[in-house]
Structure formats: structure tokens, C-alpha cells
Amino acid sequence: MRNVVRELVGKVLGECMADGTLQSGQLPAIVIETPAHAEHGDFATNVAMQLAKGERKAPRAVAEILVPRLATADIFGRVEIAGPGFINFHLKDDAWRQTLLPLAAAGSEYGKSRSGVGKKVQVEFVSANPTGPLHIGHGRGAAIGDTLCRLLAATGWDVTREFYYNDAGQQISNLALSVQARCLGIEPDDPRWPADGYQGDYIRDVARSYLARETVDADDQHVTAVGDPQDLDAIRRFAVACLRREQDQDLTAFDVHFDVYSLESELYSTGKVEGVVKRLVAKGHTYEQDGALWLRTTDFGDDKDRVMRKADGGYTYFVPDVAYHLGKWERGFGRVINEQGADHHSTITRVRAGLQALDAGIPQGWPEYVLHQMVTVMRGGEEVKISKRAGSYVTLRDLIDEVGRDATRYFFVMRKPDSQLVFDIDLAKQQTLDNPVYYVQYAHARICSIFENAAEKGYPSPEAEKVDLSRLSTAEEMAIIKLLDQFPETVEGSAQNFEPHRITYYLQELAGQFHTFYNKNRVITEDRELTIARLFLLHCIRQTLRNALTILGISAPEKM
DSSP: OHHHHHHHHHHHHHHHHHHTSSOSOOOOOOOEEOOSSGGGOSEEEOHHHHHHHHHTSOHHHHHHHHHHHHTTSTTEEEEEEETTTEEEEEEOHHHHHHTHHHHHHHGGGTTOOOTTTTOEEEEEOOOOOTTSSOBHHHHHHHHHHHHHHHHHHHTTOEEEEEEEEOOSSHHHHHHHHHHHHHHTTOOTTSTTSOTTOOOSHHHHHHHHHHHTTOEEEETTEEEEOOOOTTOHHHHHHHHHHHHHHHHHHHHHHTTOOOSEEEEHHHHHHTTHHHHHHHHHHHTTOEEEETTEEEEOGGGGTOSSOEEEEOTTSOBOTHHHHHHHHHHHHHTTOSOEEEEEEGGGHHHHHHHHHHHHHTTSSOOTTOSEEEEEOOEEEEETTEEEOOOTTTSSSOBHHHHHHHHOHHHHHHHHHSSOTTSOEEEEHHHHHOOSTTSHHHHHHHHHHHHHHHHHHHHHTTOOOOOGGGOOGGGOOSHHHHHHHHHHHTHHHHHHHHHHTTOTHHHHHHHHHHHHHHHHHHHHSOSSOSOHHHHHHHHHHHHHHHHHHHHHHHHTTOOOOSOO
16 A cells, blocks of 8 residues: 555656646655554655755645645545645545455465566575584574575565585584594593594484495485595595485475585685685785785775685685685676674675675675574573584574474574574473464464354355455454555565564564454354455455465464
């Protein structure tokens, strides 16, 4: 409805410009806002104030020109001037009721738009090191990243989901040494245990599988263990494959899937890292100092220059990231979004600086980033810090197994990504209305139950052309109708601003308004026309709840 009001304002402005009533000749960007107080109307615009200077009139004088023409539109019950020149719109209840018809017709497509049609976007998320099970930070990144992909797809974008495996570097070496130690019967309390070794029980599992010469399938890799505890390179390949497989299984259980998997090791083996370094040197953005090769990142907004190649010949971690992102650009992704933990904040400036230094036509501020903050898991009022299997941290699988996929996904996205999140296991497990995901899902299930009851009493599924919408007139019904109309713009805003939590806020409000309506009003009454109208309203609520839950990757149960 907001867009309808915007179009009407634009039409009237165009008419006024055409007939000379307004003479500045410049149409401003039309902003339609929702007033803070309901008594000020359903919508408001400051367009008269924007035009005042060009028209050489007081804002209220400009508004007095526009209001009579706007008031002739059928959807308005009243159009009035407020304050220094705001125009407030009070819509007729029937105009609001009519918004249910396109909602019902759209069905599962309601809320979607075509704003991104014809555009490609690549979203990289999770991208965990294959050195252990996915932890709760990866889980939050998976939920946010996957929901962001669903939001972008819902707004028309062609989305590619990508997982980047950091399968090179010192952490992978530590992994191989840890598995080798387990293969040799060395325990973490042994002086021979690697200094930075991984001590979780999963290392013992990998070692046992390696010695048994098992075969591991991970994505397109098929790795058979050599079984030789002295072959460190073979142990590394097998351990990485094992942990990649485990991470894939955890993500599948979380209903998170990827289109592309990229490996850091391939950036080295194919010469892409070396190629990027040579290119930066050729562009004149590097220099030698203290035996190391430096990049002048200060030329591109960094607070100090950064080492690219250390004195020992090894590359610092941001260099392969630059090579990796150059590859994204060369694959044709004009838009790239990286969802990562807040601990990656320091890499943003360096990666962007490296990309700018390549002079490859990459725009400033590319790629875009969404950073999520830490997660604290609580049980019984105390923080849960370790997993029985991982040892040093709580795993994603721990949460899925204990509270279920739906609750885990919902809790991970119900706060703004840059806010720290407290995951209350006790609350997530509750089968009560205090649990936010249960509260929403119960609203959907309750509506399904009402329809079952209605069918038993002889009421067919409501058809739009047979519904007398004028029978929907209570304050609760009108509040729900207005909220249902907001869903498409909520989806659009969530996608544009990388804020999946807006969908959970919307769901809480819609479920709350439904529960309020249901507690005050009977749906199946002795008045058949009223019953049919209310069933139609409930059909629209149920469809919108289901569509929103689908965006979050959460089920919409029919029974609870």
C-alpha cells in the first residue's frame, strides 16, 4: 500500500507540473513514511516541504495545492496537512481490506519481488578451517548467510552460495601433527604432543579411521587413508577430507547447502597467489624491507603497510584472500557479499587495498561484508563452554541435537548480526509461548487446527471471490490486515540492509496479533458470512507466516 500512495503522490505532482500549478519543474524523491502515532494517519509525506524552496512558497501553501487533488483518490478517507507542511493520509478500511486479495492470489510467492532480477550476487559464508567440527560461531554464520541468500533470492537476485576452505597454512600443519600423534599413541599430556595440537576426541576418531585405511568422500574428493603413521602428507590429506565431510554433514543437518566449494590450497597449486604477488609488484605498490615484501596498503586507506611475503618466504594470510577475491571478480560477480565472524574485521581493509592495488577495475568498497558477533550458550543460568567431543568449544551439532534445527536457526538470526547473542538452551527447548520460535510456529499450527475444525463443520476453503471483506471490521482484524501488507517491504528491507533479524521481528508481531485476535474473537460463529471472512483472513495470515518461516529455513508445522 505504501507504493500505491507513493504512485498517487507522483501522479498528482506530475499533473501539477504539467498544468503549471507547480512551476519548479523538479520532482523530488517521494518519501512515504509511517507516522509514529496512529492518529496522524496511515502514511505521511514531506514532499511539500521538499518543493517549498523551488516553488518560493511556504511548505503549507504547497501542501494546500496538493491535498485537494490527492483527496479525490478512492483509497483515502482523509488527507490533511499537519505541522509545518507534512501531508498525512488516512486510508479507508475497505482499501486496506482489498490488499488481502493479491496476497491470497500470490500464495507462496507473496513477499517476493523482482528488484534484483537479472543481477548476480555471490555470497560466501561459513568458510570454516577444516581443523575440527563446526562451532557455534560457524553456526550463527551459517544461519545468517543462508537466510541472507534466501532473502536475496526472494528479491530476484541470482544467488551463488560459496564455501571457501582454508586448507593451507599452519593450522592445517597442526592438524596433521595432532592426528599423527594420535596414530602413534601419543596423548595430549605427553611431552611429545605438538605444541599447538588439537586435543578434541575427534582427532582420535580421525586417527583411528586413518589407521583402518578407510575411504572418505568429501564433495568431489575421494581420499583413501594410506595407514602409514609416518606419512605426514597423507595424514594431512585424509584429516582434511574427514573434517570436510563432517562439516558438510553438519551443514546438511542444518539445511544449509552450497553451489561452489573453493580451496585455498588450489590458489597455491595453480599459481594464483604467486601471480597476484607478481602483478602487485609490477604495479609498483610493493617494496622490500627487512627481508620481507610489503604492500603499500596505506595508499588505499589502511593505517599502515602490510607484509605480503615474510622473510622466510611464506605469504601472510591476506595474500591468498586477495587472489581468491580476484577470482570472484574474474568469474563475473559484480556483487560479492562475505558473511564472517567479527574477528575478520581487520582483514577487510587489507583485502580491499590489495584488490585496488591490482588496478583490475574493481570498485572501491568491493566486496561487501556482514560481520556477526560472538555467541554465548547458556544452560541453567550458566555459560556452556565446551563440547564432549570437540573439547574446547560448543559445536553446532551439539545445539542441533539438543534443541532441534528450527530453534537453532531461529535463535541464531533473531538478533542483528553485529549484536552479541545469548543462546539460552533452556528457553529454546521450552514447548511454551515464552519460546519465540514455538510462539510463531504455534500460531501457524493453531490456524491449521481451526481450518480442520471448520472443514468438519462444513466450511470449504475460503475463495476470494466469495468473501465479503467488509465483515472484517474489528480493531484486531484491521491491525492484522495492515501488518500483512508490510511483509513485502519487510523482505525487501531485510535483503537490502543484510538484516535477517527483521523477519523474526515481523513474525513475532504477526503471531502476537493473531493470538490477540483469536483470544478476543471467535472464528467459527453462527454468522456464516463472518466466519467465511475470518477464515479468509486466517488463510492470509497462515500463508504469510509460512512464507516468512521459509525464508528463515524453518518449518511451518500443522500440528504441535
